[in-house]
Amino acid sequence: MNGTTTIAEFREAVLDPAKRRHYQLAWLSTVDHKRIAILYMLTALVFFIIGGVEALFIRLQLAVPNNHFLQPDTFNQLFTMHGTTMIFLVVMPVLFGLVNYVLPLQIGARDMAFPRLNAFGFWCVPLGGILLHFSVLAGGAPAVGWFSYAPLSETPYSSSPGVDYWAVALFVLGIGSISFAINTIATVIALRGPGMTMRRLPLFTWINFVNAFIIIFALPVLNANLAMILIDRQLQGHFFLPIGGGSPVLWQHIFWAFGHPEVYIMALPAFAIVSEIIPVFSRKPIFGYEFVAASSVAIAVLSLGVWGHHMFTVGMGRPLDVFFAISSMLIAIPTGVKVLNWTATMLGGRIRFDVPMLCCIAFLIQFLVAGLTGISHASVALDWQTKNSYFLVAHFHFVAVGAIVFAVIGGLQYWFPKMSGRMLSERLGKWTFWLMVIGFNMTFVIQHFLGLLGMPRRVYTYPDLPNWGWMNMLSTSGVFFMSAAALILVWNLATSFFRGKIAGDNPWDAWTLEWATTSPPPHENFIALPPIRSRRPLWDLANPDRPDPIVGENSAAVTRPDHNKVGILTFILSEAGFFAALILAYLYFYARPQAGPGPKELDVPRTLVFSVCLFASSFTFWRSEVALTKQRRGSMLGWLALTVLLGGIFLVGQGTEYWKLFQTGVDLSTNLFSTTFFTLTGFHGLHVLLGLIALLIFLWLAWEGDLASGRGESAFKSVGYYWHFVDVVWVFVLLTVYILPLVR
Known part of the structure; x- marks a missing residue:
């Protein structure tokens, strides 16, 4: 299938038994990074629907006080499955899919460094998702939260096999994520095209390269923790059960040593998308490329040392509280540098308010709010007051939805023409955008105030206290706007694939190498590469009289280890x-x-x-x-x-x-x-x-x-x-x- 596929041709490929079998096998056995990327994103779409339905049921239960629409254990199961599904089976796969498709194209490579490992990493996602959701049929889904705190997750308190399925599923997903990170690092280091030095890398590639190292350091820590909880549950170990001398606090330390870097594992690819789109639609090079690149490294390093702010209420003691408070404040600096760079890039630019740019503007505003509420949790005193309230729920979703999801929507609108050869509908895209903005802010802005009024998180119902009822009803109402936005987005993707406007090779007049090949690209990606002497090779090609300054030595030589x-x-x-x-x-x-x-x-x-x-x-x-x-x-x-x-x-x-x-x-x-x-x-x-x-x-x-x-x-x-x-x-x-x- 390519960008010029008609409905009749698609029907022929699907309805003819011989062609259908070949078509299915070609996709199921593929090692082409572009097809694997699309499989990642389609899998994420399936689980997005599942996770979205889970979220809808959660909000329906919380719409009114003293509600009994769901039983407590059912609510806890939905709460656990929603968080796990959205993080590990939606956000990470869709971002991995975008990286898989775009990164090799941006560096002039024919594929990822290890195509079979790439396919293995993808197939870990549906396998992990099936294992997780099979728990529903095997005695009940886990009901311990996506963080699975011990000793609640230990056998005496959660005797059903749901926690075991949860742990095995995450272990499988962790292995897949690590394989993706290994592939990303090896591809960037060893497969760059002639002239594509590390200093000339597009920011999308550079930031995801840095992000791969966070995955390499963080996911094995989670896998070690999962191995320990499985040993406790299946082999009667004593890691986290106090009655056997174990420590539930150790579970929290190890889990959040993964858990907070995980936030940046999801956020950095969103930063990468925004760093790619804003310059193109501002018609200016990114302001302060070096600062954006260096701040990504700073975020990666600092992200590994801030997990303790999730545990201020545990009572770690003053020295650890002070250390983690300082480190949590420090990480706001490189993050703020990025916001400054993105904003400065827009200033004085000839901004085109197409859907990708609108999503980036919404990202900037909502991520700024997320940062301001997040930095409050670096203060131990403030954290004590808001940690277990809906204030934290609102903060997290301003990061996960207000920033990351909006960046993903912008990225899909931006790169869909390259993947399919056709444009997404701008009109439907703006409907998606505005419904999402309205629904998201209606749902989560009010939750900050709910938290400040004292409403605790992780509760299946609540008493009819002043203002809690109407605030929760407003929050639930916003979910329907977001659901409508999601449906329009899916409809836009499906119809545009067949009937969208032909895109051409470079519909956005962008500057990086993925736009130098056909839409969609051929199997080997490129017939020939343009000269690469700066960070915007297509600008240099289109403007030979005023090219960008040469970055580094004027040479096509690139050091590429095995x-x-x-x-x-x-x-x-x-x-x-x-x-x-x-x-x-x-x-x-x-x-x-x-x-x-x-x-x-x-x-x-x-x-x-x-x-x-x-x-x-x-x-x-x-x-x-x-x-x-x-x-x-x-x-x-x-x-x-x-x-x-x-x-x-x-x-x-x-x-x-x-x-x-x-x-x-x-x-x-x-x-x-x-x-x-x-x-x-x-x-x-x-x-x-x-x-x-x-x-x-x-x-x-x-x-x-x-x-x-x-x-x-x-x-x-x-x-x-x-x-x-x-x-x-x-x-x-x-x-x-x-x-x-x-x-x-």
């Missing part, structure tokens, strides 16, 4: 975050000794022996790499076989240690020490096992001669990086679990 190396190193970075969370959890509990078996039960000398085997395997693998480089097949096979043997000895040694502990009555459910010990060493052992499987595959390939003449050398070295990482992790585990108790 994408396999970049990919595996990025993956290792994510795995480091996963193990860091597990090690910190172990140390957190180690500082609070519990009765029962402890580190004294471990056989340290025996462990040191098989640890030496694992460390030696790094040396033997290095020797096999040297032999492969020099094309010494026999030597390479010998060293690689020895590496596999040493890794196997380590696993056998770890297995015998487990068996000895089991024989003495110590298993994962015995006490807090055994829970943390078996979890940490068990996940490391799993990684060793996966590494051994990869090594055995390469051993077989080498035996068959498939690595001759340098074939597969890059992939082999990538496995080597992973194997060395596994050894390094064991150094930290050995020091933490075995050596530290000896010197205490």
